[in-house]
Amino acid sequence: MGQAATVGDAATPRERVSSAPSSDMAISVRGLTKRFGTFTAVDAIDFDVRRGEVFGFLGPNGAGKTTAIRMLTGTIAPTAGSALVLGDDVIAKPEKVKRRIGYMSQKFALFEDMTVDENLRFYAGVYDVSGAEFAARRRYILRMADLEGREDELTANLSVGWKQRLALGAATIHEPELLFLDEPTSGVDPVARRHFWDLLYDLADDGVTLFVTTHYMDEANHCHRLGFMYAGRLIAQGSPTEVRAAYAPDGATAGTLPSIEDVFVHLVTAHRDRQEDGA
Amino acid sequence: MNAAITRILAIARKEFIHLARDWRTLVAVLVLPAVQLLLFAYAISYDVRNVPTLIVDQDLTPASRAYIAKYEASDLYDVRGRVANIEAVRESFERGAARIAVVVPPGFARSLARGDKAQVAVLVDGSEPNSALVGSTFSRALNEGYGQRIQAQWADARGIDLERFGRIEPRIRTWYNPERRSADFLIPGLLVVIIMIVTTQQSAVTLVRERDQGTEEQMRVSPLRRTELMVGKLLPWTLLAFADMVAIVALSTAVFDVPLRGDVSFLAASILVFVFCSLGIGLIISAIAPSMESANIAALMISFLPGFMLSGFAFPLDSIPTVLQWASYLFPGRYMMAISRGVFLKGAGFAELSDQLGYLVVYAVAAITLSSVISARRQR
Numbered sequence: 010m011g012q013a014a015t016v017g018d019a020a021t022p023r024e025r026v027s028s029a030p031s032s033d034m035a036i037s038v039r040g041l042t043k044r045f046g047t048f049t050a051v052d053a054i055d056f057d058v059r060r061g062e063v064f065g066f067l068g069p070n071g072a073g074k075t076t077a078i079r080m081l082t083g084t085i086a087p088t089a090g091s092a093l094v095l096g097d098d099v100i101a102k103p104e105k106v107k108r109r110i111g112y113m114s115q116k117f118a119l120f121e122d123m124t125v126d127e128n129l130r131f132y133a134g135v136y137d138v139s140g141a142e143f144a145a146r147r148r149y150i151l152r153m154a155d156l157e158g159r160e161d162e163l164t165a166n167l168s169v170g171w172k173q174r175l176a177l178g179a180a181t182i183h184e185p186e187l188l189f190l191d192e193p194t195s196g197v198d199p200v201a202r203r204h205f206w207d208l209l210y211d212l213a214d215d216g217v218t219l220f221v222t223t224h225y226m227d228e229a230n231h232c233h234r235l236g237f238m239y240a241g242r243l244i245a246q247g248s249p250t251e252v253r254a255a256y257a258p259d260g261a262t263a264g265t266l267p268s269i270e271d272v273f274v275h276l277v278t279a280h281r282d283r284q285e286d287g288a
Numbered sequence: 289m290n291a292a293i294t295r296i297l298a299i300a301r302k303e304f305i306h307l308a309r310d311w312r313t314l315v316a317v318l319v320l321p322a323v324q325l326l327l328f329a330y331a332i333s334y335d336v337r338n339v340p341t342l343i344v345d346q347d348l349t350p351a352s353r354a355y356i357a358k359y360e361a362s363d364l365y366d367v368r369g370r371v372a373n374i375e376a377v378r379e380s381f382e383r384g385a386a387r388i389a390v391v392v393p394p395g396f397a398r399s400l401a402r403g404d405k406a407q408v409a410v411l412v413d414g415s416e417p418n419s420a421l422v423g424s425t426f427s428r429a430l431n432e433g434y435g436q437r438i439q440a441q442w443a444d445a446r447g448i449d450l451e452r453f454g455r456i457e458p459r460i461r462t463w464y465n466p467e468r469r470s471a472d473f474l475i476p477g478l479l480v481v482i483i484m485i486v487t488t489q490q491s492a493v494t495l496v497r498e499r500d501q502g503t504e505e506q507m508r509v510s511p512l513r514r515t516e517l518m519v520g521k522l523l524p525w526t527l528l529a530f531a532d533m534v535a536i537v538a539l540s541t542a543v544f545d546v547p548l549r550g551d552v553s554f555l556a557a558s559i560l561v562f563v564f565c566s567l568g569i570g571l572i573i574s575a576i577a578p579s580m581e582s583a584n585i586a587a588l589m590i591s592f593l594p595g596f597m598l599s600g601f602a603f604p605l606d607s608i609p610t611v612l613q614w615a616s617y618l619f620p621g622r623y624m625m626a627i628s629r630g631v632f633l634k635g636a637g638f639a640e641l642s643d644q645l646g647y648l649v650v651y652a653v654a655a656i657t658l659s660s661v662i663s664a665r666r667q668r
């Protein structure tokens with residue numbers, strides 16, 4: 010319990026973010042807030058995501074992760090705060106950003122009554138991907154998703170792992186510089202999950218910035234940096250090792266650091282206790 | 289701009305694919321109207337063959353005889369004989385020996401010769417429930433033979449002053465369609481009702497479905513604009529509504545001899561606007577409805593009941609309770625009904641019906657605006 014008081018202090022891996030948003034970053038957020046009526050879903054969060062980084066966004070259900078993503082993709086307007094995405098103000102000019110970002114959700118957003126090919130073609134149309142470019146992208150995605158020869162199959166008939174990879178293909182049909190993934194792996198078996206993360210690493214190797222939410226702690230370990238959300242607030246951030254070290258008991262060595270899962274549970278319970286004390 | 293068109297076409301193509309894969313909807317949209325028409329036609333033609341008919345020829349000229357010969361030649365009528373006066377008609381009606389009587393008054397030939405509208409009275413046995421159908425058939429036969437020069441007046445046999453034909457105050461119905469319940473009257477109305485139901489229903493579920501499957505969110509993240517999405521979705525439904533219109537018009541004119549007297553391009557333009565109205569209603573529903581089921585039910589309630597009851601289709605609007613009359617202004621059906629019947633039956637066009645089209649335009653703009661306001665508010 011003693012540690013609870015230090016959470017969020019300068020000593021914790023809550024990095025110092027400079028007060029001005031930076032346009033060199035893939036994402037730069039200051040004071041971003043979203044209220045639904047009197048309920049605050051996202052409460053004045055500040056963070057930066059560097060270009061080319063794989064940023065993991067963690068937090069219990071209802072923490073405000075999806076709401077934050079929806080603001081960053083220009084889907085909903087924030088109540089307060091600023092957000093630069095790929096150097097542009099996504100709040101004032103979402104349309105400047107939209108062509109350059111991609112989004113994939115847990116729901117996969119595929120049309121089940123359409124074939125693999127028709128789904129890809131549709132998203133190519135929506136992103137105005139030209140004929141020649143589309144042909145190349147399509148070939149690449151079919152190979153990536155292991156769907157070669159199944160172009161004319163109805164999406165409804167694909168099993169979840171394939172759907173997931175097709176959804177990733179559809180979300181990246183326009184080769185976005187920044188890809189938001191909101192729980193992209195829930196409901197997928199471990200083998201398919203591993204395969205999926207390999208694909209994400211391929212994207213990262215190509216220089217795509219990834220912003221991923223997940224409830225799987227093994228996936229959190231795959232990220233370059235993590236942000237922990239709780240009740241609308243960003244309560245800790247840093248690389249996985251930094252975060253684990255910050256919450257290690259005194260005298261812990263590299264081998265005895267707590268797992269990300271331990272840190273997650275610790276952070277959430279500590280904050281919950283603190284909130285209850287305050288109330 | 290080019291990209292916007294690409295996006296709209298992507299949506300439109302996707303909607304066509306949805307339609308092509310969903311055979312139930314396709315059947316509902318394309319076959320149901322034809323089935324309804326055929327059932328309807330059967331109901332009509334079943335009853336009106338060989339209706340026992342009496343002739344009262346008070347003109348006794350070659351013209352009147354030629355006119356009466358039309359009835360004798362038609363298998364719709366079974367001409368039982370001629371009687372001298374209306375008193376005899378009444379007796380026959382009471383005995384059940386005849387159900388209608390055609391009265392050609394003196395001066396018939398003279399009017400025709402002058403190029404005036406000739407008066408003909410048709411007496412219908414008002415105790416006969418199907419008299420309305422008989423009457424409709426009568427009007428059609430009449431019009432076939434003599435075009436616009438004949439004005440049919442007709443009366444309920446019960447209400448007639450039998451002493452003097454000249455003093456009869458028959459319930460005069462306009463010549464083109466004496467009885468509201470006839471095929472001529474119903475089929476142009478059916479066109480309106482079918483288009484209203486089909487388009488409202490489809491657009492009501494389309495956005496809810498996209499919301500459920502997460503594709504709406506996906507499209508929001510994309511460069512696709514709200515209006516592009518709407519236009520892309522409107523396109524296939526507009527085309528289908530036109531297919532429905534062509535099918536109904538073709539069937540009703542070719543098979544049922546419903547006249548199409550007016551300006552077809554005006555009718556088509558009005559239907560286009562009407563489709564937007566119905567789709568607008570559907571989009572409002574889908575912006576409010578929390579689930580597919582509720583969207584479906586709401587669309588059914590809002591398109592079906594008002595489509596039939598508050599458009600003037602099933603009941604004349606001036607015969608329904610005042611509150612419902614007010615309510616009828618809230619639905620686009622009544623305006624389109626006026627246009628459809630006007631064009632089909634009265635030969636009307638823009639000049640006569642521009643006000644109704646104006647209401648539809650206002651309605652369409654209001655409905656589509658309201659739907660995007662509601663769905664935008666939902667997002668905030």
Ligand SMILES: Nc1ncnc2c1ncn2[C@@H]1O[C@H](COP(=O)(O)OP(=O)(O)OP(=O)(O)O)[C@@H](O)[C@H]1O
Nearest residue numbers: 045050068069070071072073074075076077667668
């Ligand atoms: N449109 C909305 N109107 C009202 N409340 C909302 C709305 N969207 C989200 N919320 C609320 O905001 C809070 C944060 O929701 P959000 O979906 O962002 O959480 P999350 O971190 O993504 O959770 P999960 O892990 O379950 O996906 C929740 O309490 C949710 O009920």
Ligand SMILES: [Mg+2]
Nearest residue numbers: 074075076191
């Ligand atoms: Mg979420």
